[in-house]
Amino acid sequence: MSSIDNIQSTIVPITESGNYNLHDYDKYIVAFSGGKDSTACFLYLLDQGIPLSKIELWHHDIDGREQTLMDWEVTPAYCRAFAEAFNVPIYFSWKQGGFRREMLRENALTAPVNFECPDGSIQTTGGKTGKPNTRLRFPQVTPDLSLRWCSSYLKIDVGVKALVNQNRFNGKRTLFISGERGEESPARAKYKMWETDKADCRYRETFSKTVTHTSNGMAQTKVRRIIRGKKHRHVDRYRPILNWKEKQVWDIIKAHRVRVHPCYYLGYSRCSCKFCIFGNPDQFATSYRISPDQGNALMAYEEQFGVTMKRNTTLAACIDSGKPFVNLDDENVIVATSYTYDLPVRMSQSEHWLLPVGAYKRGCSER
Numbered sequence: 589m590s591s592i593d594n595i596q597s598t599i600v601p602i603t604e605s606g607n608y609n610l611h612d613y614d615k616y617i618v619a620f621s622g623g624k625d626s627t628a629c630f631l632y633l634l635d636q637g638i639p640l641s642k643i644e645l646w647h648h649d650i651d652g653r654e655q656t657l658m659d660w661e662v663t664p665a666y667c668r669a670f671a672e673a674f675n676v677p678i679y680f681s682w683k684q685g686g687f688r689r690e691m692l693r694e695n696a697l698t699a700p701v702n703f704e705c706p707d708g709s710i711q712t713t714g715g716k717t718g719k720p721n722t723r724l725r726f727p728q729v730t731p732d733l734s735l736r737w738c739s740s741y742l743k744i745d746v747g748v749k750a751l752v753n754q755n756r757f758n759g760k761r762t763l764f765i766s767g768e769r770g771e772e773s774p775a776r777a778k779y780k781m782w783e784t785d786k787a788d789c790r791y792r793e794t795f796s797k798t799v800t801h802t803s804n805g806m807a808q809t810k811v812r813r814i815i816r817g818k819k820h821r822h823v824d825r826y827r828p829i830l831n832w833k834e835k836q837v838w839d840i841i842k843a844h845r846v847r848v849h850p851c852y853y854l855g856y857s858r859c860s861c862k863f864c865i866f867g868n869p870d871q872f873a874t875s876y877r878i879s880p881d882q883g884n885a886l887m888a889y890e891e892q893f894g895v896t897m898k899r900n901t902t903l904a905a906c907i908d909s910g911k912p913f914v915n916l917d918d919e920n921v922i923v924a925t926s927y928t929y930d931l932p933v934r935m936s937q938s939e940h941w942l943l944p945v946g947a948y949k950r951g952c953s954e955r
């Protein structure tokens with residue numbers, strides 16, 4: 589390891605910066621994908637002494653409650669098992685129809701968002717305003733979130749809607765925590781560690797907004813006077829592991845003896861969608877070997893759209909050019925493609941904590 593690596597691996601996140609103080613919030617929401625980075629964020633909060641009673645995990649289901657198209661089958665079950673293991677609440681949210689419905693949008697509005705609440709109810713919001721639009725193409729591999737719509741429509745927007753539509757956050761100070769690391773991409777390296785979150789509404793301000801409603805297929809435009817800030821909703825964003833090296837992530841996971849998402853034991857370096865648009869040929873070849881039906885469905889969409897997922901190649905060619913990971917363990921494949929997860933997330937002292945084969949590999953990354 590170089591001396592620079594040594595220096596960087598000792599950097600600790602800033603718990604206080606300007607007006608921000610980690611210990612100064614009523615609620616801590618961890619954006620929890622089930623992957624190593626969001627796991628590290630949660631464990632970091634525990635290490636900093638944040639009371640478990642103030643923390644909740646939020647998971648955005650990429651495929652919604654529909655048949656799995658992009659993601660790992662086991663991801664929702666793993667996330668629930670993780671929350672149970674640490675005795676922390678987890679709430680799921682998703683765009684109705686998930687990835688598939690948004691991708692197949694043809695002269696239609698984006699679908700409403702559903703989110704779970706602490707009383708066990710599922711609330712619905714959105715899906716009524718905006719302009720009808722057509723996608724009929726995969727998200728594009730680009731930092732531009734208007735083209736890489738899976739991140740903006742299926743994660744960021746879903747999280748904001750779930751937050752602003754729950755009165756329990758009004759008049760409270762909430763910290764929204766996400767696990768981006770600068771090491772992953774130049775775009776992420778530019779993120780701020782602390783900032784005011786999109787869902788914040790602490791200041792009173794009045795402005796006009798043009799809103800388009802669609803009724804009986806006819807678009808109607810109205811100008812509305814909006815008063816923000818009445819609810820005194822204070823929401824900040826914190827990226828505690830922005831400066832962390834991957835080693836620090838695995839170190840904290842090992843220290844807490846967490847059994848990570850099954851995809852890491854199969855050799856994946858990131859717990860993104862199984863067929864993430866950022867995947868490299870080896871990952872696509874591996875995912876296709878594990879789930880050929882899912883892969884064939886995606887290839888059929890490429891044919892239907894006449895537009896490929898990757899700009900310069902078809903999914904079939906990408907899979908053909910890749911080499912599936914070696915030693916794909918059958919048992920881990922079964923676990924990763926199940927809709928249930930029964931292994932203990934917290935390993936006992938007698939079990940040997942093993943660094944997953946996916947650790948420290950170069951792989952796909954959201955830019």
Ligand code: SF4
Binds near residue numbers: 738742866
């Ligand atoms: S993991 Fe990949 S495919 Fe899935 S939502 Fe994120 S960028 Fe899109």
